[in-house]
Amino acid sequence: MGLNIQEIRNDFPILAEKVYGKPLVYFDNAATTQKPLSVIEAEADVYRRVNSNIHRGVHHLSNVCTEAFEEVRRKVAGFINAGSNEEIIFTKGTTESINLLATSFGEHFFSEGDEVILTEMEHHSNIVPWQLLQKRKGIHIKIAPVTDDGELDMDAFEKLFSGKTKIVSVTHISNVMGTINPVEKIIEKAHSFDVPVIIDGAQAIHHLPVDVKQLDCDFYVFSGHKMYAPTGVGILYGKREWLEKMEPYQGGGEMIDRVSFSGTTFNELPYKFEAGTPNFAGVIALGAALEYLKSKNLNDIWDYEHDLFEYAMEKMKAVPGIRLIGQASDHTSVISFLLGKAHPFDVGTLLDKLGFALRTGHHCAQPLMDRFGIPGTVRASFAFYNTRDEIDRLSEALNRVGTMLG
Amino acid sequence: MGLNIQEIRNDFPILAEKVYGKPLVYFDNAATTQKPLSVIEAEADVYRRVNSNIHRGVHHLSNVCTEAFEEVRRKVAGFINAGSNEEIIFTKGTTESINLLATSFGEHFFSEGDEVILTEMEHHSNIVPWQLLQKRKGIHIKIAPVTDDGELDMDAFEKLFSGKTKIVSVTHISNVMGTINPVEKIIEKAHSFDVPVIIDGAQAIHHLPVDVKQLDCDFYVFSGHKMYAPTGVGILYGKREWLEKMEPYQGGGEMIDRVSFSGTTFNELPYKFEAGTPNFAGVIALGAALEYLKSKNLNDIWDYEHDLFEYAMEKMKAVPGIRLIGQASDHTSVISFLLGKAHPFDVGTLLDKLGFALRTGHHCAQPLMDRFGIPGTVRASFAFYNTRDEIDRLSEALNRVGTMLG
Amino acid sequence: MTINEKQDEIIEEFSAFDDWMDKYSLLIEMGNELDSFDEVHRKEQNLIEGCQSKVWLHAELNDGKMEFQGDSDAIIVKGIVALLLRVLSGHTPDEILDADLYFIDKIGLKEHLSPTRSNGLVAMIKQIKAYALAFKVKQN
């Protein structure tokens, strides 16, 4: 079928904006995506028509809001093919989802000396929570190395397992290099050692179809704001058998069954992990984002973005002095690079003045920067509203910037 | 000066809605408040014009968003008269703010056997986090009792202090009864024992001017969604001296200075406590809510709501069979009641059908329900967009419902 | 009468009223007229805890037919219990297991079916069907 990109671009009001008088070229999609009008309107509509605190309400609006909120839970479960709605926990973002796991799974299943396996390409959000657990509990963090091409070294990964390995936590897709990790193999391998696996899907969920049942991962986490939905919404999928064994993370309203000072009993899943008033307006708008994605078809999105990426790679390779960081055979539409000896900050500053929104720096993945011995990269990350024309303009701009910084 | 209520009502689109064909009377403001158009538009506008992930960005939109986000931090600091912007931490809600404290303060300053003082009128969000800490660390929770009028028993409260008291955590205003606690006295008393104080301001911040410097509280927490701002935003004010000593709560992007597997150093305040992409669109819209509140003047709001409350009390007292729960001398515009022998659920269900949005149940304050030996109450909570006419209609409706439930 | 005939009868009775308050008046009346609940059955295992109100349900099998007793501390919920028992008491476990309770939607009480947990209707129906299943298994 294919996508009508001009129509899609019209759905995203911000794409018509100008920066310093130049048309905005938004290539910072790995940091956060733009929102279609239907999502913006869905959130505004909650406040204009039905806003009311959810759960336990006896009045109409409260029921309407609660239904709409729970409907999105069902939609998310369907989107990733979870076994049941109760396995979908709403958080405020990927970072919180992983912190919840490092605490609630960590406190329960880890003893001093036990081990978690991460990789060298993890985002800080999948490193620091484990370091905090390390501090509290004296656990060990083992790191699977990355090859020169930016792929996970699977042989080395497999050797990290020991009788003390309690969990593996791996990103589905590298936010720096776009590398798609072989998560099926990782999960299979881990399960052969009876070790559960967390997949950080922040960079994957909006690029390719995710089926948690087929993957057989134990946990899958992602953020709404990276999948065309509002900020302040995250998702934690977990297999029921694990979630039921885990302790609550935060305490408060809604996550309890009955509170008294002599003893409190916790509510059932998923509420046990959802203390306090959730960001229900954001969640309801996430529902609109899921509808939008479904209407465009994730397979078509994947095809288009992949084509765009191939085109960009070709163009980028022709830029004098370019050095690509990460050339994995399996990848999404993220390109990290350095330009000659220029500092990424210089490249980014000049590109900014030409209307390009790209990210420069360590991308919250300093261990990966250390691995490649670089202070940072310039990163262009594409979404399905980007075009070949924008990529042409980037390659021209890079030629110009390269000359200036020469 | 006074407020022009009709004009104010026009600012809130939802107030024109109908429920079962009847005009909506929204009296569930203690659960969540409605949003003025300026707030709804501010959030939509972020997505329509400037949306971009904040901090560390080298490009224009990222800087614009970051500035706007940090500007709200300054506004919040100004709104509550904090000593500096670094003392304002953004969370996802009051519940998270208290969990952060129970963990980051709790883990650091509590040892087994140490004590926290709460009151019998706390919201579950100010109880369960301490019970979780109790479970992890073996601390003790001491409870200040509530009098028959719904006031804090100050004599009993003072007697709870011991050499092992590490913190006091008290609600500014009861979400069930509207009781305003004498927080200045509580803080002064606690400080005389060198014990810091957390004030749960979820029910206070939008009703009366709060000056944390004058109060001299050590922490003050509240939620955006209860002060005319979007869901998914909370605030934690803390004195710098405490925040600096506390350990980070969650780990991830932005809260670090430098990450490596051999050792990670944390960022300075306030970022140390803000892991992951924050709900920046929600925070920016909170800025619009603060502007809105300032434009209406909190003192005028207080006068109007107080007048409304007095009027409502008079009307309610005339309803046959009414039993008011909580009659503190100092209170905001919240009224909890029972009607004859009727179950609160029955009263709420019938009022709903007449267009009233009220809350029934335990209001996440079961210990207080136990204190009064009741299963729950019906709660009407007013905001400055409510009117005497709406209260007249409520009192008529209550008469009718009372007869039906006879 | 079959289960469906009883449902249709109830729909007919409620159809006389357009106004919500009248419908609820009828429901309250039905709640008030519900056979009194035998106190020996008011025990933990017969309790269904909704978010706000409590429901007790007791079931027996007499001559292959199920007989229910029910109660609630909220009168509207008790009215709903009365309706449920009127429709389902006196039927076989199989009939109950197969029953499609369309009357709830038709008389405008659908909102009580929502899983938002503000009352226990969904849990009540689940519990009744669980009783039916248990007796059916026991019979075989």
Added chain:
Amino acid sequence: MTINEKQDEIIEEFSAFDDWMDKYSLLIEMGNELDSFDEVHRKEQNLIEGCQSKVWLHAELNDGKMEFQGDSDAIIVKGIVALLLRVLSGHTPDEILDADLYFIDKIGLKEHLSPTRSNGLVAMIKQIKAYALAFKVKQN
């Protein structure tokens, strides 16, 4: 030349360019022409860490006037360092402490002044003023 005369001179130089890229070309040129940084001063205590680039700043007091050396690993930041040193080197601590650096805004580099920490300009100015204060205190 006074600090303000130098600032005005810089504003004049930049005013020739409307286009951002030309302004930045000039800045890059200035960065390239900055006196080379004495490696003995490249030490931790002279380092100002912005979020993305590094800046080294060394200060000395000669005959009551401050002399600065600076460097950065990003050439645009180095250009800004060059501008700052051109304006402030050779002045007394008091003059530096009193200086209002309006040229940054005027030549369109205000964004670099934002506290969003993507570069170290705010920190640089703070550091220069801290050096000035330290020498002033030492002098007295």
